[in-house]
Structure formats: C-alpha cells, structure tokens
Amino acid sequence: MTLLFVILISFSVFAQDFKQEILLTNKDVIWGFDFLSDGKVILTERIGKLSLFDPVTKKVTPILGVPKVYAYAQAGLLDVRVHPTNGFIYLTYAEPKPKDQSATVLSRFKLKENKITEFKKIFEANSNANPYHYGSRIEFLEGKVFITSGERGDRPAVQLLNNYFGKVIRMNEDGSSPEIWSRGHRSPQGLVLRPGTTELWEAEMGPQGGDEINLIKKDANYGWAIVTYGKEYEGPKIGEGTKKSGMEDPLIYWVPSISPSGITFWKNDLWIGTLSGEHLRQVKLDGFKVVSQKEHFKNLSWRYRNVRVGPDQNLWFSTDEGRLGKIIPTK
Numbered sequence: 001m002t003l004l005f006v007i008l009i010s011f012s013v014f015a016q017d018f019k020q021e022i023l024l025t026n027k028d029v030i031w032g033f034d035f036l037s038d039g040k041v042i043l044t045e046r047i048g049k050l051s052l053f054d055p056v057t058k059k060v061t062p063i064l065g066v067p068k069v070y071a072y073a074q075a076g077l078l079d080v081r082v083h084p085t086n087g088f089i090y091l092t093y094a095e096p097k098p099k100d101q102s103a104t105v106l107s108r109f110k111l112k113e114n115k116i117t118e119f120k121k122i123f124e125a126n127s128n129a130n131p132y133h134y135g136s137r138i139e140f141l142e143g144k145v146f147i148t149s150g151e152r153g154d155r156p157a158v159q160l161l162n163n164y165f166g167k168v169i170r171m172n173e174d175g176s177s178p179e180i181w182s183r184g185h186r187s188p189q190g191l192v193l194r195p196g197t198t199e200l201w202e203a204e205m206g207p208q209g210g211d212e213i214n215l216i217k218k219d220a221n222y223g224w225a226i227v228t229y230g231k232e233y234e235g236p237k238i239g240e241g242t243k244k245s246g247m248e249d250p251l252i253y254w255v256p257s258i259s260p261s262g263i264t265f266w267k268n269d270l271w272i273g274t275l276s277g278e279h280l281r282q283v284k285l286d287g288f289k290v291v292s293q294k295e296h297f298k299n300l301s302w303r304y305r306n307v308r309v310g311p312d313q314n315l316w317f318s319t320d321e322g323r324l325g326k327i328i329p330t331k
Contacts, residue, residue, distance in 0.1 A: 122175025206230030
C-alpha cells in the first residue's frame with residue numbers, strides 16, 4: 001500500500017523546548033559536516049574550503065589538498081561523511097567541466113593531520129551547464145554507499161535510466177558497480193538512515209510547493225516531473241497532476257514550500273533543516289504516520305542547510321550564513 005500524509009497548512013511556532021548554542025561562524029555556506037573519532041568536526045564551505053573544527057578549543061584548521069571545485073550559484077563543495085568503519089572520508093562536490101559545465105562527483109580520502117591522502121574520485125554523474133540541483137547527500141547502508149543526484153534542470157532525463165540526473169545511486173564503498181536505486185527526484189538534499197532499520201528517508205525540494213519526504217525503495221519512481229504537488233514559479237501546473245499509477249506518493253509534502261535540505265532522526269523524531277522556511281522542523285512519527293509538527297527558531301532569518309546528531313547526542317546544525325551550532329533540550 002502506498003503511504004501518503006498530506007501537509008497543506010502552515011504550522012504556528014510552538015513554545016521552545018530547546019536552546020541554541022552557536023559554536024562557529026564562517027563566511028560561507030556550511031553545506032556538510034560530520035564527526036571524527038577524536039571529537040573534531042570536518043566541514044565543507046561551498047566556496048571550496050574544507051576544514052577541521054575543534055569544539056573544545058574552537059580552533060579551525062584548513063585541510064590541504066582539496067580538489068578543484070566549480071563554485072558558482074548552487075555549485076561548490078557539498079557533503080562530507082566519515083565512514084563508520086573503513087577509515088575513509090567521503091566528499092561530494094561540483095567538478096568543473098569544459099564549456100562551463102559541471103558534474104556532481106563523489107571522492108574519498110584519508111586524513112593525515114590536516115592533509116588529504118589516498119584521494120580518489122570514485123563516481124561521476126552526468127554534466128551540464130545548469131549550476132543548480134546537484135543533490136549530493138551521502139549515506140551508508142549494508143556495505144554500500146548511497147548518494148543523491150539532482151535533476152540539474154534536465155526534466156526529461158529524470159525519467160530515463162541512461163543517466164544519473166534526478167536519481168538516488170547505490171555503489172560499493174570503493175565506487176564500483178554504481179546502479180540507479182530510484183528515480184524521479186528533483187532537488188534531493190536530504191538522505192538519512194532511520195536508526196534501527198534499513199529505511200532510507202529522502203528529502204527534496206519542489207518548485208513552488210511540492211517539497212517531499214520519501215521512503216526510498218529499489219527501482220521506485222518518485223514522479224518528477226510527471227507528477228508533483230508543486231507549480232511552476234510563474235504559476236502554471238507541472239506535468240499530469242499529483243498522482244499516477246506506478247509512481248510513488250510522498251510520505252509528506254508541503255504547500256507552500258519550506259525547502260527541506262538536510263534531515264536526520266533525533267530522539268525518535270524526524271528533524272529537517274529548512275531553507276526558505278528558515279527554521280528547524282520537528283516531525284513526530286508513529287511508524288510512518290505523522291503525529292505532529294513543530295517549527296523551532298523560526299524568527300532568526302537563518303537558512304538551515306544541514307542537521308546531524310553529534311557524539312554528545314545533541315542535534316547539530318549548519319546554516320547558509322556560515323553558522324555551526326547545536327540545539328540542546330531545556331527540559
């Protein structure tokens with residue numbers, strides 16, 4: 001049975017049960033971050049900087065040997081993830097190509113102090129000249145690596161299986177044997193494994209409305225741009241409607257848009273960093289059913305780019321304004 005939970009209204013701001021602690025303020029978008037075993041944080045800035053941040057001393061150390069990236073519009077240095085067991089760090093970014101084109105690529109490397117070693121590009125998606133919708137979130141599951149790849153403005157390609165536009169891709173940890181796991185995605189910037197399960201949850205932005213949370217299944221088609229709850233920015237409808245046989249309904253969708261980016265599970269709830277929504281959204285679930293939603297820290301005008309649970313078990317976040325911080329329960 002296809003699951004569908006419709007979210008059509010704007011939620012009021014609830015009383016805050018958390019406080020924010022800002023740990024770092026940089027000059028550019030902190031697109032991705034993850035935690036090393038020694039407690040340091042590795043983080044990307046979209047302009048092409050990769051750094052180590054020590055939460056104890058507050059020292060920021062630039063990492064040397066970062067690959068050349070295409071940093072323009074939505075392109076740049078994107079997600080970073082520390083593999084839990086194999087010693088490698090995985091990195092996605094927009095790689096420059098001839099004729100002002102670029103492609104989403106995945107590389108992996110190891111760190112020796114603050115220097116990149118054993119660097120290797122292990123996957124490359126298709127390239128074009130549109131500097132947006134790169135996808136790029138990374139997740140690990142059962143000895144495989146999953147990454148999201150955005151549609152890059154090429155809507156017809158999303159439904160075809162001869163390219164990586166608008167896809168979730170699965171591959172071996174060394175990048176070998178890449179395969180299209182799902183298709184029909186627009187701008188997927190959230191991907192997370194639900195703790196204690198093998199469920200991959202994905203978040204993607206619609207155009208004007210139609211943002212989605214999806215449960216990713218092998219060979220499933222999520223509909224873009226044939227079915228969507230969004231409209232063109234100029235107003236006309238997109239595609240054939242909101243539902244079609246053989247295409248998955250979202251678990252949740254939003255009209256108007258909140259622009260979901262990074263997602264994670266914390267204290268059994270789904271947490272979403274929102275961009276145009278400018279808040280952290282808490283979604284309480286009963287299995288796959290949405291019980292309630294809350295907006296936190298809405299009145300700060302911050303674009304929340306990513307969220308992850310830290311080793312201290314608090315919820316860490318990053319913003320487009322260059323902030324790295326965490327929220328801490330107050331009761």
